[in-house]
Amino acid sequence: MSSPSDDLRLVEIESEQEYVSMLYGRLDDLREQSSKRLAGALRQTGGTHQMRSERDTSVAMYSDQLAQYSAVENGLCFGRLDFHTGDRFYIGRIGLFDEDKEYEPLLMDWRAPAARPFYLATAAAPDGVRRRRHLRTRQRKVVGFDDEVLDINSAEARHSREGLTGEATLLAAVNASRTGQMGDIVATIQAEQDRIIRTDLNGVVVVQGGPGTGKTAVALHRAAYLLYTHRRQLAKRGVLVVGPNSTFLRYIGQVLPSLGETGVLLSTVGELFPGLTATGREPARTAALKGRIEMADVVARAIKDRQEAPSLVEIPFDQDVLRLDRRMISDARGRARRTRRPHNEARRTFQREIISALAAQAVARLGRHLLDQADIDDIRRELREDDAVRAAVERLWPTLTPQRLLEELFASPQRIAKAAPKLSAEERALLVREPGSPWTPADVPLLDEAAELLGEDDTEAKARAERQRRQAVDYAQGVLDILDLEDDADPDILMATDLVDAYRLAERHGAERYETAAERAAADRTWTFGHIIVDEAQELSAMAWRTLMRRCPSKSMTVVGDIAQTGDIAGATSWDQVLSPYVMNRWKLTELTVNYRTPSEIMAVAADVLASVNPELVPPTSVRDSGHAPWSRRVADLAAALPAAVAEESAAIGDGKLAVIVPAARLAQLRAAVPDATDDLDAPVVVLGVVDAKGLEFDSVLVVDPSGILAESPRGASDLYVALTRATQRLGVLHTDDLPPVLSRLTPA
Numbered sequence: 001m002s003s004p005s006d007d008l009r010l011v012e013i014e015s016e017q018e019y020v021s022m023l024y025g026r027l028d029d030l031r032e033q034s035s036k037r038l039a040g041a042l043r044q045t046g047g048t049h050q051m052r053s054e055r056d057t058s059v060a061m062y063s064d065q066l067a068q069y070s071a072v073e074n075g076l077c078f079g080r081l082d083f084h085t086g087d088r089f090y091i092g093r094i095g096l097f098d099e100d101k102e103y104e105p106l107l108m109d110w111r112a113p114a115a116r117p118f119y120l121a122t123a124a125a126p127d128g129v130r131r132r133r134h135l136r137t138r139q140r141k142v143v144g145f146d147d148e149v150l151d152i153n154s155a156e157a158r159h160s161r162e163g164l165t166g167e168a169t170l171l172a173a174v175n176a177s178r179t180g181q182m183g184d185i186v187a188t189i190q191a192e193q194d195r196i197i198r199t200d201l202n203g204v205v206v207v208q209g210g211p212g213t214g215k216t217a218v219a220l221h222r223a224a225y226l227l228y229t230h231r232r233q234l235a236k237r238g239v240l241v242v243g244p245n246s247t248f249l250r251y252i253g254q255v256l257p258s259l260g261e262t263g264v265l266l267s268t269v270g271e272l273f274p275g276l277t278a279t280g281r282e283p284a285r286t287a288a289l290k291g292r293i294e295m296a297d298v299v300a301r302a303i304k305d306r307q308e309a310p311s312l313v314e315i316p317f318d319q320d321v322l323r324l325d326r327r328m329i330s331d332a333r334g335r336a337r338r339t340r341r342p343h344n345e346a347r348r349t350f351q352r353e354i355i356s357a358l359a360a361q362a363v364a365r366l367g368r369h370l371l372d373q374a375d376i377d378d379i380r381r382e383l384r385e386d387d388a389v390r391a392a393v394e395r396l397w398p399t400l401t402p403q404r405l406l407e408e409l410f411a412s413p414q415r416i417a418k419a420a421p422k423l424s425a426e427e428r429a430l431l432v433r434e435p436g437s438p439w440t441p442a443d444v445p446l447l448d449e450a451a452e453l454l455g456e457d458d459t460e461a462k463a464r465a466e467r468q469r470r471q472a473v474d475y476a477q478g479v480l481d482i483l484d485l486e487d488d489a490d491p492d493i494l495m496a497t498d499l500v501d502a503y504r505l506a507e508r509h510g511a512e513r514y515e516t517a518a519e520r521a522a523a524d525r526t527w528t529f530g531h532i533i534v535d536e537a538q539e540l541s542a543m544a545w546r547t548l549m550r551r552c553p554s555k556s557m558t559v560v561g562d563i564a565q566t567g568d569i570a571g572a573t574s575w576d577q578v579l580s581p582y583v584m585n586r587w588k589l590t591e592l593t594v595n596y597r598t599p600s601e602i603m604a605v606a607a608d609v610l611a612s613v614n615p616e617l618v619p620p621t622s623v624r625d626s627g628h629a630p631w632s633r634r635v636a637d638l639a640a641a642l643p644a645a646v647a648e649e650s651a652a653i654g655d656g657k658l659a660v661i662v663p664a665a666r667l668a669q670l671r672a673a674v675p676d677a678t679d680d681l682d683a684p685v686v687v688l689g690v691v692d693a694k695g696l697e698f699d700s701v702l703v704v705d706p707s708g709i710l711a712e713s714p715r716g717a718s719d720l721y722v723a724l725t726r727a728t729q730r731l732g733v734l735h736t737d738d739l740p741p742v743l744s745r746l747t748p749a
């Protein structure tokens with residue numbers, strides 16, 4: 001039998017349903033409008049260059065709108081604010097307005113200033129808000145709501161925990177099973193997070209916080225907020241989000257689209273050199289050395305070393321031999337260097353000077369008085385076009401790509417010795433490798449450094465890209481002409497999304513399509529972004545920071561990380577050390593203190609490990625208990641014991657996700673021991689090394705061989721801390737030898 005309060009709730013849900021259905025109706029109208037406009041734009045043919053470019057812009061704009069309307073379909077409206085004045089606002093993923101009533105707001109975008117009380121108002125500081133309501137929806141259906149009455153004297157206010165906004169909805173969200181994809185937190189952003197999300201665009205903001213405090217979530221919502229608030233400025237230059245590895249980028253990949261933002265480039269530092277995939281592996285010590293700032297000097301010296309000045313070069317020319325001695329070559333080299341242009345650009349000066357020196361010799365031999373200016377010009381031209389002269393210039397001042405420079409440097413201990421006189425012999429030996437070896441992520445900042453110093457002439461490549469883009473548009477046009485659309489084509493039969501598909505079809509036929517800023521940025525090494533967000537920033541090396549800073553001359557950045565979780569030996573130990581070379585003390589530290597992921601029982605274990613990293617570091621406070629005691633089990637053989645432990649944990653979490661986190665050296669062996677295990681985050685069970693588990697989370701985590709993790713790296717304790725804090729519900733530890741003392745809090749099972 002239902003109680004009167006249940007009945008009241010049902011009535012409320014019905015009335016909310018009516019409103020929410022109206023909002024979806026409005027969304028459908030907008031979708032249809034954009035579809036029609038897109039179809040119209042796509043049907044325009046030919047015209048002047050300007051008309052075509054306007055059409056491209058319209059196509060891009062309407063395609064983006066359509067993508068945004070689809071992206072906000074789930075959870076379109078998630079909140080409501082009732083004010084003491086009687087005003088009422090609904091809060092959602094985008095703003096919707098009533099065109100018939102002077103654009104009265106029907107739904108307030110969560111990023112609008114007026115929506116802020118939804119995240120900040122408290123019973124103590126209600127900001128005029130009487131009630132905050134969190135709506136729960138499934139697809140287009142309202143399935144429930146949670147209310148908070150912001151009255152300091154209410155029983156609810158007395159019971160709610162200090163500092164939490166929308167506690168019931170928040171706890172439901174953090175307790176939900178994980179899906180393998182990070183979700184957005186737009187309905188439950190907490191006050192300390194909101195303040196960071198809405199910090200000014202300018203300058204560097206550092207978000208320091210322990211595991212699970214929402215740093216990644218905050219960084220991504222900040223990207224969405226900045227794009228909303230500074231759309232004009234940022235849409236043109238784009239926003240770059242840098243993450244530690246591609247597994248992590250896949251994990252967070254859906255958050256921004258679900259917030260209606262598709263124009264953000266997600267990348268690892270290793271992917272920032274267009275046209276190159278850095279898949280190679282190398283010893284951690286080599287990668288750490290390549291990450292050191294001294295490598296900038298090594299690259300610069302390596303280039304200078306290629307500008308050779310031998311004592312004599314003889315060049316056969318016109319049945320004679322011309323001679324370049326060291327002084328002539330040094331003079332030409334000096335002139336070229338004094339231009340202060342990048343190596344490949346300064347080459348023109350070098351070549352001119354060499355040709356002048358050779359021409360002077362040739363003219364002197366023929367007899368200056370017998371030649372007029374036209375003859376001398378002819379001689380210079382002949383010299384310029386002469387193969388032997390070209391070969392000599394190429395030897396003395398070669399045209400170098402970053403790849404060739406580094407490949408030839410690493411292949412030659414002699415070259416390394418000249419370029420790196422300040423490194424020890426042992427360090428220099430770490431750099432040597434076979435030519436043709438695959439590029440590694442740590443090579444990328446070095447290639448970038450080299451590209452800066454070498455200079456590149458990419459006009460040809462850009463012209464080619466533009467030609468391809470035009471072909472793409474024409475191809476799509478051809479497809480559309482065949483479709484022969486009528487103006488009033490029934491949207492049910494042929495939606496504009498089909499047209500977009502036709503447009504995108506061009507891509508698959510080898511031509512480029514219209515590109516967003518993010519796409520153009522991905523293909524252009526010299527692109528500079530309007531804002532850069534760096535996640536797991538503690539992992540970046542000094543050379544990687546140099547690359548990123550180059551990509552953002554305005555130094556508008558959000559730097560997100562946790563110094564206590566630094567695992568990479570090239571990584572950071574202090575934010576000041578990382579940032580002051582670029583922005584001195586002009587960076588702002590913000591902190592997150594509440595852990596939304598890891599329950600208190602697991603955090604107590606992790607806190608002991610943190611104390612072993614540095615007793616002064618304070619772990620974040622968990623927002624909840626799970627009721628499950630983290631356990632440990634001593635086994636004789638890890639690979640043999642693993643399947644049963646996996647089966648047990650899988651049964652305990654039902655539909656949730658389980659991760660087995662192992663020392664990198666045992667990854668292959670232990671992955672083979674778990675039936676159906678992969679590194680695909682959508683799978684129910686994944687087996688990962690600690691490095692690849694960074695930033696991720698799972699309902700249950702099995703940490704295997706903690707001593708192995710501790711011993712594997714000088715930052716082993718930080719790695720173990722990361723591994724333990726990936727779980728949202730349950731944690732188990734399997735070990736063969738004595739449990740490390742820092743884990744003594746675990747319950748033997």
Ligand SMILES: Nc1ncnc2c1ncn2[C@@H]1O[C@H](COP(=O)(O)OP(=O)(O)OP(=O)(O)O)[C@@H](O)[C@H]1O
Binds near residue numbers: 184185210696
């Ligand atoms: N306000 C919030 N509402 C609901 N869930 C939240 C909130 N803040 C964080 N979370 C959830 O907590 C989990 C941890 O967040 P996130 O991954 O952003 O933390 P992090 O600080 O980056 O952690 P780590 O340093 O361990 O990578 C995620 O599932 C995230 O969705």
